[in-house]
Amino acid sequence: xxxxxxxxxxxxxxxxxxxxxxxxxxxxxxxxxxxxxxxxxxxxxxxxxxxxxxxxxxxxxxxxxxxxxxxxxxxxxxxxxxxxxxxxxxxxxxxxxxxxxxxxxxxxxxxxxxxxxxxxxxxxxxxxxxxxxxxxxxxxxxxx
Numbered sequence: 001x002x003x004x005x006x007x008x009x010x011x012x013x014x015x016x017x018x019x020x021x022x023x024x025x026x027x028x029x030x031x032x033x034x035x036x037x038x039x040x041x042x043x044x045x046x047x048x049x050x051x052x053x054x055x056x057x058x059x060x061x062x063x064x065x066x067x068x069x070x071x072x073x074x075x076x077x078x079x080x081x082x083x084x085x086x087x088x089x090x091x092x093x094x095x096x097x098x099x100x101x102x103x104x105x106x107x108x109x110x111x112x113x114x115x116x117x118x119x120x121x122x123x124x125x126x127x128x129x130x131x132x133x134x135x136x137x138x139x140x141x142x143x144x
Contacts, residue, residue: 029133102142
């Protein structure tokens with residue numbers, strides 16, 4: 001497995017493939033909703049299995065808030081539970097550290113909180129949002 005910082009058109013196509021497969025097809029999210037907040041300068045991690053795009057996540061940098069967010073973590077359905085999400089998160093964390101951030105926030109689907117806790121994130125169940133497609137729980141990690 002290889003995690004790369006998606007900067008080229010083919011890499012962005014891989015990101016879009018994974019998110020379409022995992023979120024649009026997998027969770028029945030409308031295409032316009034899944035990609036509504038993306039911009040041409042959005043930062044993405046793309047995980048490849050050597051040939052195929054299998055995982056991704058998006059970085060949302062919030063310098064005015066003093067932290068970065070990892071968002072839209074997705075793994076294609078037939079490749080889940082193989083460490084691909086962990087690879088994407090670790091690559092995103094490395095990039096965020098390089099950019100000088102000390103805090104990362106993830107608003108996790110409630111059923112995925114344990115995954116993020118295993119990666120060192122702390123969940124705050126006082127910050128739960130059930131107004132969107134998924135119920136989400138605020139998690140954060142302070143970087144060394």
